[in-house]
Amino acid sequence: MRTIPRSSRFSNGSVSFWFRETGLPERRAPLPGTADYDVCVVGAGYTGLWTAYYLKKEQPDLRVAVVEREFAGFGASGRNGGWLSAEFAGSRERYAQSHGKAAMIALQRAMMDTVTEVISVAEAEGVDADIVRGGMRLVATNAAQRERLAEDIEYLQEWGYWPDDIHLVEGDHEPRLAVSGAVASAYSPHAARVHPAKLVTGLARVVEDLGVMIFEGTAVEEIRPRGATARPAVVTEHGTVYADHVVRATEGFTSTLRGQRRDWLPMNSSMIATEPLPAELWDKIGWEGREVLGDAAHSYVYAQRTADDRIAIGGRGVPHRLGSAQDQDGATQPQVIAGLWQALVRMFPDVAEVPVEHAWSGVLGVPRDWCPAVHMDTETGLGWAGGYVGSGVATSNLAGRTLRDLILRRETDLTRLPWVGHQVRTWEPEPLRWVGTQVIHGLYRTADRRESRTEDRAHTSRLAEIATRIAGR
Ligand SMILES: Cc1cc2nc3c(=O)[nH]c(=O)nc-3n(C[C@H](O)[C@H](O)[C@H](O)COP(=O)(O)OP(=O)(O)OC[C@H]3O[C@@H](n4cnc5c(N)ncnc54)[C@H](O)[C@@H]3O)c2cc1C
DSSP states (O other): OOOOOEEEEEEEOSSOHHHHHHOOOOOOOOOOSSEEEEEEEEOOSHHHHHHHHHHHHHOTTOOEEEEOSSOTTOSGGGTSOOEEEOOOOSOHHHHHHHHOHHHHHHHHHHHHHHHHHHHHHHHHTTOOOOOBOOOEEEEEOSHHHHHHHHHHHHHHHHTTOOTTTSEEOOTTOSOOBOOTTOOEEEEESSEEEOOHHHHHHHHHHHHHHTTOEEEOSOOEEEEEOOOSSOOOEEEETTEEEEEEEEEEOOGGGGGGSTTOTTTSEEEEEEEEEEOOOOHHHHHHHBOTTOOEEEEOSSSOEEEEEOTTSOEEEEEEOSOOOGGGOOOSSOOOOHHHHHHHHHHHHHHOGGGGGSOEEEEEEEEEEEOTTSOOEEEEETTTTEEEEEOOTTOHHHHHHHHHHHHHHHHTTOOOTTTTSTTBTOOOOOOOOTTHHHHHHHHHHHHHHHHHHHHHHOTTOOSOOHHHHHHHHHHTO
16 A cells, blocks of 8 residues: 655644644633523534524523533534535435325425525624535446446435436536546535534634523533423533523433433544645646535545645544544544545545645444434423434534424424434444444445446445445434
């Protein structure tokens, strides 16, 4: 294997490249002691902040607090690939089983509106997050991927995407994007590139300006439901917050909370960012449309052209650590960096000479059935949203608006969407789930290798089908 060129400024971890660009924010004060609010949100990522935002916009006199262990954006919200897209994880059939097909289609259409909603709010509130609505491009680089991509598009067109919403690229209607070895590609206008850290820190500022209290450096130890005489409570190291409603917005970190260990699998995703590419390389590659870019592999990658002309590319890292141990600062293993760099160079061979400047990882939440959900139990006073399985940038906004309606006890189009109240069983205990995830990801990787080696193999490898069955997706 070729040596990966490293920038003299190379850094591994430090939360993310995005925060290195903006600088880590100055910490807000922790919770000063026991307190009382109408709504207490745990976790200052997109889910928590959007929930606070919409509640306060709708009802300015509501007393809302957000309690965050580190700082706003420390989690996946400040580390992701910046795909603000209408992609919704989870089996359409599963949601349709409980609510009917039309309801699932309504959910998909709501996701498309959500992309517009995030962009509009960012603009209206003066949040500059380098947003470019260039759409989404998916490429296939072998026969099996081409077949899968065509099937996926056909499938999505049955579930709420019309041909204008996603289609195979034919001719040169879309902006040029030269991916080496591409044999087919698909395009959807329902996506935008964002700078994740600028979005989350900007949102935190807006929410604070609306009068929401954000307490940082405050670890929540336990969330208690309403009791016979006690209000719902958020127990922290600095005191307890009592509130009528508590929203758990801790996605990939949820398993660290008492009683929540097996709810969602904390899955790692990792990224690298290159130095800025010279203009001659961009002339070759194109990518003037700044669309977000992904592939059709089983162990897929996602990428963006950044505002300052780097390529940031991500994919599954070491998927899940034994005992669900979590990496705190985003440090990424050498083999994961190497895998991402190989994927980058396969797509853009000329980029092999451009040094890699940063590598980092983050953790996202995966429910046992891989289906995101939003809940608010008015009896216990506890609500939560997440399990977005790597598609949370837009979905968290839909969750925030839905939680607002549920907390304010309004029946709306949003509260009728089929992911509201969706129930799922918990994950198997360790080490079973660790073994399971290793097997699944091993099978997907082998399937990708097989599909890319066999030129005329036009079908998805059996191994991938087995992996999907084991995963219970
Ligand atoms: C590397 C990576 C790339 C991704 N790329 C994309 C993408 O391109 N597009 C997309 O749609 N999705 C992507 N995702 C997923 C997306 O980023 C997440 O789904 C989304 O950010 C989740 O937001 P959240 O607010 O629910 O959780 P988070 O952003 O993880 O926020 C949870 C917060 O809770 C805090 N917290 C945790 N435990 C406690 C506690 N005990 N007490 C107090 N606070 C606590 C954390 O510090 C954190 O700030 C990616 C994820 C990763 C990791």
